[in-house]
Amino acid sequence: THFGFKQVDKNQKVNMVKDVFQSVAAKYDIMNDLMSLGIHRLWKRYTIDCSGVRAGHKVLDLAGGTGDLTAKFSRIVGESGQVILADINDAMLKVGRDKLRDKGIVGNVEYVQANAEELPFPDNTFDIITIAFGLRNVTDKDKALASMYRVLKPGGRLLVLEFSKPSNEILNKVYDTYSFHLLPKIGQLVANDADSYQYLAESIRMHPEQEVLKGMMENVGFEQTTYHNLTGGIVALHRGFKF
Numbered sequence: 001t002h003f004g005f006k007q008v009d010k011n012q013k014v015n016m017v018k019d020v021f022q023s024v025a026a027k028y029d030i031m032n033d034l035m036s037l038g039i040h041r042l043w044k045r046y047t048i049d050c051s052g053v054r055a056g057h058k059v060l061d062l063a064g065g066t067g068d069l070t071a072k073f074s075r076i077v078g079e080s081g082q083v084i085l086a087d088i089n090d091a092m093l094k095v096g097r098d099k100l101r102d103k104g105i106v107g108n109v110e111y112v113q114a115n116a117e118e119l120p121f122p123d124n125t126f127d128i129i130t131i132a133f134g135l136r137n138v139t140d141k142d143k144a145l146a147s148m149y150r151v152l153k154p155g156g157r158l159l160v161l162e163f164s165k166p167s168n169e170i171l172n173k174v175y176d177t178y179s180f181h182l183l184p185k186i187g188q189l190v191a192n193d194a195d196s197y198q199y200l201a202e203s204i205r206m207h208p209e210q211e212v213l214k215g216m217m218e219n220v221g222f223e224q225t226t227y228h229n230l231t232g233g234i235v236a237l238h239r240g241f242k243f
């Protein structure tokens with residue numbers, strides 16, 4: 001089976017995304033390490049380095065899932081700061097909350113079940129918003145970006161870490177083969193769930209490439225937008241400011 005997103009309507013997409021993450025939540029962390037050979041840790045480290053986070057900051061880790069970024073932010077913002085891990089999926093939120101509590105990360109972290117398209121926060125709330133490997137799952141990306149812009153403080157910045165388009169044709173082919181042939185097999189072996197990883201491959205291929213996403217950010221108001229390719233453009237980190 002495959003999901004063939006082009007043929008499905010919005011509600012169906014919302015439900016599929018829900019099923020996928022409900023289904024992968026328990027195995028999410030180990031699959032991340034396996035599929036990226038651990039490299040996702042470097043991509044996340046780089047995101048923190050580009051975030052300008054300081055003690056006292058208020059950070060939104062949107063589509064935060066199992067909380068890798070939240071854990072790093074929590075240590076930096078300290079007692080005077082706050083990190084909100086928001087995710088649409090209660091299973092992912094629960095795995096994240098349990099993991100962070102086990103690591104002793106408590107006190108300055110809050111967990112909120114929310115849809116990126118309609119963020120339940122007042123205007124001008126956050127110094128930093130990150131959305132890592134989350135935007136491609138969102139149905140209405142323009143609406144979500146506008147919602148992020150609204151809740152960001154003037155002077156604040158958004159970081160979007162997401163799969164993107166490899167800059168080199170050969171890498172593109174190798175990567176396509178990997179994601180459409182190997183990835184669902186790994187998903188089957190490790191998580192007994194080939195479909196979810198087939199979805200992952202399809203959602204990566206359909207996600208707007210570097211320049212397009214940059215334009216989408218500018219359209220909702222972000223300024224000084226830039227992106228940086230990581231691992232040959234397999235992943236890109238986009239950044240934009242609200243002034």
Ligand code: SAM
Pocket residue numbers: 017021062063064065066067068086087088089092114115116117131132133134137138139
């Ligand atoms: N940020 C984490 C990381 O980098 O490891 C988790 C990424 S995971 C691939 C994608 C997450 O996006 C899932 O936890 C999923 O529930 C969440 N998500 C999907 N659609 C969403 C939406 N509309 N609003 C908020 N979160 C959403």
